[in-house]
Amino acid sequence: MITESVYASGVIKGENQYQVYSTVNGLVDKVLVSEGDLVKKGTPVIQLVSSIARMNAExxxxxxxxxxxxxxxxxxxxxxxxxxxxxxxxxxxxxxxxxxxxxxxxxxxxxxxxxxxxxxxxxxxxxxxxxxxxxxxxxxxxxxxxxxxxxxxxxxxxxxxDYIIKSEGDGQVYDILKKAGEMVTPQTAVAIIGDADRFLIELQIDEYDIAKVKTGQKIMVNMDSYRGKTFEAKVTRIIPYMNERSKSFTIEAVFVKAPPTLYANLTCEANIVISQKDKALTIPRDYLLDGDYVLLQKDKKQKVSTGLMDYKRVEILGGLKGNENLIKPQ
Structure with a gap:
């Protein structure tokens, strides 16, 4: 069997993950929560110095x-x-x-x-x-x-x-980005909050490959935190906007069966399965010369037509019978 896939890299994110911002400028007076705390919508997260605002209110x-x-x-x-x-x-x-x-x-x-x-x-x-x-x-x-x-x-x-910065929804505090005494502006995040036990995969797809990706396609995911293991996921969302700097698109996916423990911002690599064949004549991908030639004995070059390919093997549609002895190019 050969599988054609598209490579992608990305991170694990909490579902409904978002950054918390202040609506005013000010100094942090108190941090009211800690990393790992569960919060409800409207829970105070950070208290800014508000002496003048309090006196104005009085x-x-x-x-x-x-x-x-x-x-x-x-x-x-x-x-x-x-x-x-x-x-x-x-x-x-x-x-x-x-x-x-x-x-x-x-x-x-x-x-x-x-x-x-x-x-x-x-x-x-x-x-x-x-x-x-x-x-x-x-x-x-x-x-x-x-x-x-x-x-x-x-x-x-x-x-x-406004001098009390609150959570916008239920979730878990992933990170506190400011400490007491530090300056806060509406342009800088003060905390990151997301779901405590539901995660999604955010992947970056090259502009060259995005047309091949569809929702519902199977993904094989590898993570450094689970070396040697592969987890299955599926594409759930394609964001129809290209990042002009990286020339890439963002897609989202969910695990079919998630690993036992996940954390936000874990890095991962993935192969999105575009198509696959159960029976096919294949050769190692590094045996292919100039895209459509292989090397036979006595340094004879043979032109071939190719089909599906993954990062290891390539399908041969024509030009080989299957019993030739190939030589690996140096």
Whole structure:
């Protein structure tokens, strides 16, 4: 049997493996987990120095409390008392105006006295309307300030929470990349987290070979940590994007039967099985000359046509009968 395969190299990765980043710049205050710890989504991983953020949050909390409607009850009560006083004065001036009006109808009093009463009534009416308007505008302003200060408090609290870097999902802490006192930026990872017991294989495929690779194909995997052993896997995903620097594609695979112990970032080599034949005439690959010639006795070169080949053997489709004695090229 001969098998044609594509060579690939790569690493073992935890399923759902990801790097944890901070959203703000800062200094590491405390590392809250250790390598190997199991974490849930939202578990605090690293605490950054947050003195200023904490004080801003406290200050925003004080402002929110001071700006609340309930905290300005005395001010509103005073305005409501002004409305009550203005209403009483308006009612009194309205009564005096009606009385003066009746007297004037009976030709009692002077026109000046009547007009004076009418002016006082209008002034009281304006004062009453102004008192109500001032109360309504103040209440509206206080409610706006209360909502604004609460929203500002939420923003500041969110900013303060940014100084606690948390896990994005369930998993195991593979590595902590920062120590207390070190600087953190949004561009540098602070930890690596992935599944505790589920792993995948990430392989790099040369641009020349990627067209031959399909999902579901069998892979034979070798690892330095399990020397002399080969493990079967299968292609599960082909990422349709070429790395311009390495001119390679990334594919993912899973073990059919995984080794008993795995760790993230173990290196591996693999052969992806493209095709195979149970019965075929094959020769050692290093017996092939210039791609399509073999060397017979008396240094005679024989042209052959080839088929499948792997890293050890090559299939001969024509040019040899199978009983010739080949000579290995020097």
């Amino acid at each position: 200050n925003a909390g004080i402002t929110a409390t001071y700006s609340s409607v309930s905290s300005n009850a005395e001010r509103l009560n005073e305005l409501e008392n002004n409305i009550s006083f203005a209403r009483l004065k308006l009612e009194n001036d309205a009564s005096l105006l009606e009385r003066q009006k009746n007297l004037w109808a009976q030709k009692i009093g002077t026109r000046i006295a009547f007009e004076q009463r009418e002016l006082e009534y209008r002034n009281s009416l304006n004062a009453y309307e102004t008192a109500k308007l001032r109360h309504a505008e103040t209440l509206k302003q206080l409610r706006f300030q209360e909502q604004q200060s609460r929203k500002n408090l939420q923003i500041v609290q969110t900013s303060a929470n």
